[in-house]
Amino acid sequence: MSTTRDLTEAPAQTHEQTITCRGERFRLYLDSDRIQKRIAEIGRQISNEYEGKTPILISVLNGAFMFTADLMRTIDIDCEVDFIKLSSYGDEKVSSGQVHELKSVDANLEGRDVIVIEDIVDTGLSMQFMMNRLADYNPKSVRVASLLHKPASTEPDLTLDYVGFEIPDLFVIGYGLDYGQIARNLPDIYILDEK
Numbered sequence: 001m002s003t004t005r006d007l008t009e010a011p012a013q014t015h016e017q018t019i020t021c022r023g024e025r026f027r028l029y030l031d032s033d034r035i036q037k038r039i040a041e042i043g044r045q046i047s048n049e050y051e052g053k054t055p056i057l058i059s060v061l062n063g064a065f066m067f068t069a070d071l072m073r074t075i076d077i078d079c080e081v082d083f084i085k086l087s088s089y090g091d092e093k094v095s096s097g098q099v100h101e102l103k104s105v106d107a108n109l110e111g112r113d114v115i116v117i118e119d120i121v122d123t124g125l126s127m128q129f130m131m132n133r134l135a136d137y138n139p140k141s142v143r144v145a146s147l148l149h150k151p152a153s154t155e156p157d158l159t160l161d162y163v164g165f166e167i168p169d170l171f172v173i174g175y176g177l178d179y180g181q182i183a184r185n186l187p188d189i190y191i192l193d194e195k
């Protein structure tokens with residue numbers, strides 16, 4: 001029996017060591033226990049640092065939906081959530097270089113303590129776009145929480161206040177991150193296997 005599951009043929013849900021997605025091989029990189037433990041640490045830190053305030057989490061769809069839901073459950077002070085939808089990758093493994101805003105924020109962010117929630121900062125173009133966009137809304141403060149960061153790939157000078165894991169410059173899938181829209185439902189994060 002093969003130990004490599006092909007995501008395009010059968011849904012993969014748990015902890016396979018290797019999977020294939022759109023004909024490319026990926027290996028397990030961060031399992032769900034490790035992800036959830038790190039998220040709980042970030043949630044505790046945010047709860048302490050924002051005590052007495054009511055921050056609003058701005059989740060960057062689609063990729064950040066899972067991280068946002070899990071992170072929010074670990075924050076034990078009052079907080080709100082709203083969503084923006086950006087897209088720049090299409091079905092490819094590299095950024096198109098152009099960030100499109102497909103849905104804007106609905107909440108009034110003027111004077112608010114905003115925490116931007118991302119699944120990944122890769123080239124940094126989406127986050128740079130977010131920072132420019134937020135400046136229009138005149139918030140009181142802006143911080144960023146990103147589950148993953150690829151420092152070797154990030155070009156703009158960005159301040160990332162809460163980072164789950166720094167990872168190498170290789171394509172990753174799972175836990176909200178897609179390859180051509182599939183693989184978001186994996187509870188673990190897989191990395192492109194270059195071997």
Ligand SMILES: O=P(O)(O)OC[C@H]1O[C@H](OP(=O)(O)OP(=O)(O)O)[C@H](O)[C@@H]1O
Nearest residue numbers: 061062063087088089122123124125126
């Ligand atoms: O730092 P960057 O190189 O800009 O990459 C990061 C962005 O790319 C992904 O979004 P994508 O455009 O793929 O849309 P999605 O969230 O709907 O998958 C991810 O969710 C981030 O928003």
Ligand code: HPA
Nearest residue numbers: 122170171172173177178
């Ligand atoms: O490595 C990645 N995987 C999935 N989506 C992404 N968007 C930016 N980088 C990535």
